[in-house]
Amino acid sequence: MEFIRITSIEDPLFRSMHDLMKEVFPPEEVLEYSLWREPLEDPGIRVFVAVHEGKVVGTTEYRYYEDDQVAMTDFTIIGQAGLGIGRFLARKRWQDLERLASESGKPMKGMFAEIYDPYRVEGHAFGGVKPMDPYVRREVLSHLGYKRIDFTYVHPSWENNGEAVEELDLCFLPTDEDETAISAALVAKFLRRYYAVLANKPQAWEAMVDGLEGKETLALLPL
Template sequence: MEYKRITNITDPLFSKLHKLLGEVFPPEEVLEFDLWKEPLEDPGIRVFVAVHEGEVVGATEYRYYPQWNIAMTDFTIIGRPGLSIGRFLAQNRENDLQTLAKENGKVLFGMFAEIYNPYEKEDFDFGGVKPMNPFVRREVLSHLGYKKIDFPYVHPSWKNDGEAVKGLDFCFMPIDENVTEIPTSLVADFLKEYYSVLPNKPQEWIQMIADLQLKETVRLLPI
C-alpha cells in the first residue's frame, strides 16, 4: 500500500478520491469537485490517499497550524475492510505531523476532529462501508486518544447555505494524555479560522462561538 499526496484536481487519483467521498459522506459534508482546486494547491492542506493495486482504498485530509502547534483531521476514509487501512493512514499521518511540528521547533500539542455521534443521530450509513460505521469509528477514535470537548457543537454546512449541521462532537486528541482541559480561546480561534472560508454562518454557530468565549477553559471528556 502506498501513501500518496494529492495536490491538483487533475491528478487521476483525485477523481477516484472524490467518488469515494460521495459514496461514504452525506452531501452536505462533501465539497464540489471544482471547489477542491484551491484547497489541494494550498501547501497547508494535506490530502493523502492509500493506494492499493492502483485503486484509492482510503484517504485522509489534515492540516497543521504552526501558530497553535495543533492539527486538524478533516476526514479519514476507510474504503475496504481487511487491509488495516485505518492504522496505515493514522501512522503515516502522525509521522508527517510530527515532522511538521519538529520543523516548527515543537512537539505536536494535539489534534482536533469532528466525530459523528450516532447516539444522537443514527442516519449515517456511509455508503454501507462497514469500517465507516459511526459506532465503530467513534470507538476507534477513542482508542487513538480523542476526547469530546465539553460544549454543544454545530458546524456550518459545506454547501455554504447558512444551515447548521448537527450530529457531531468537536473533539481533541492531546498528545499528553494528562491534559484534561484546553483553553477556550484555542477552540474558538481555531473554529473561526477553520470556517472562515464559509461566509454564510448559521446563527446557531455564531451563538456557539460567543458562548464558548465566555469561559477560560473547556473540559475534555471521554467518548
C-alpha cells in the same frame, strides 16, 4: 500500500478520492468538486490517499497550524474492510505531523477532529462500509486517545447554504494523554480560522463561538 499526496484536481487519483467521499459521506459533508482546486493547492492543507493495487481505497485530509501548535483531521475514509487502511492512514498522518512540528521548532499540543455521534446519525449507512459505521469509528477514535470537548457543538454545512449540522462532537487528541482541559480561546480561534472559507455560517454557530470566547477552559471528556 502507498501514501500519496494529492495537490491538484487534475490528478486522476483525485476523481477517485472525490467519488469515494460522495459514496461514504452525506452531501453536507462533501465540498463540490471544482471548489477543491484552491484547497489542494494550499501548502498547509494535506490531502493523501491510500492506494492499494492501483486503486484508491482510503483517504485523509488534515492540516497543521504551527503558530497554535495544533492539527486538525478534516476527514478519514476507509473504503473497504480487511486491508488495515485505518491504521495505515493514522500512522502515516501522525508521522507527517510530527515531522511538521519538529520543523517548526515547537511541539504539537494535539489534534482536533469532528466525530459523529452515532445516536444522532443512525439513518446514514456511510456507503455500507462497516469500518465507517459511526459506532465503530467513535470507539476506534477513543482508543486512539481522542476526547470530547465539553460543549454543545454545531458546524456550518459544507454545502455553504447557512445550515447548521448538529450530529457531530468536536473532539481533541492531546499529545499529553493526561490532559483534562483545553483553552476555550484556542478552540474559538481554531473554529474561526477553520471555517473562514465558508461565507454562509448559521447564527447558531456564531453564537456558539461567541460563547466560547467568554470562557477560560473546556473539559476534555471520555469519548
